[in-house]
Amino acid sequence: MELVLFIGLQGSGKSSFYRQRFAGSHVHVSKDLWPNARKREARQRRLIAEALARGESVVVDNTNPLVEDREPLIALGREHGARVVGYVFESDLETCLARNAGRVGRARVEDKAIHITYRKLRWPSSAEGFDVLFHVRAHPEGGFDVREWREEHESE
Template sequence: MDLVLFIGLQGSGKSSFFRERFAATHVHVSKDLWPNARKREARQRRLIAEALARGDSVVVDNTNPLVEDRAPLIAIGQERGARVVGYVFESDLETCLARNAGRVGRARVSDKAIHITYRKLRWPSYAEGFNALFHVRARPEGGFDVREWREGDESERVRRPDA
């Protein structure tokens, strides 16, 4: 049983990656599914805990930019005995803005929101409690390249946001 956390900007390919790799096997939890709900954080945590209690693997499809955003989710996974896995999405700002511009309706977020997430984004570390970490890059022709994440090589593998 896995708890999978996606980490990356809006428009970096997280939801497409979920559909391609996890839709048939994992429960999908995303705050985007209830944009007007009150207490979205509490709802997200409850849905994750309930799925893991049933023995279901879960994907948390949100930006999860900060250690503080990830910590309570990792704690839930650890408490339920799940393997905690992070997928870090290549987050080139200009590419994400361009992908977002092609979205329609509620799928499109404001450019300001992407810029805010970009400034906040901090890459994960195994020290946070992850059992495995991977780097994901969306291919221009479609599909994804996935590589194991190694501590200390963020600047080589991912365009690191300004710290």
């Protein structure tokens, strides 16, 4: 059983990666699925805890830009005995803005939101409590490259 945290800008390929790699094996938890809900953080934690308590693996498909965003999720995974895995999505601002511009309806977020996340984004470290971290790069033509995360990314 594992708790997977995605880390990256809106438009970096997180949801597409989930559909390609995890849809058949992991519960999908994303605050984007309930944009108008009150107490979204509490709802997210409750859904994660319920799935882990049932022995199901979970993917948290949000930006998770700060250590403070990831910390309670990692603690929740540990509390339920889950392996905690992070996937860091390459977050080139211009590429993410372009991908977002191609979205329609509620899938599209305001460019301002991407800029805010970009400024807040802090690369993760294994010291946060991850069992393993991976770097994900989306290909323009589809598909993804995945490799182990190197800690020196923190200072980039």
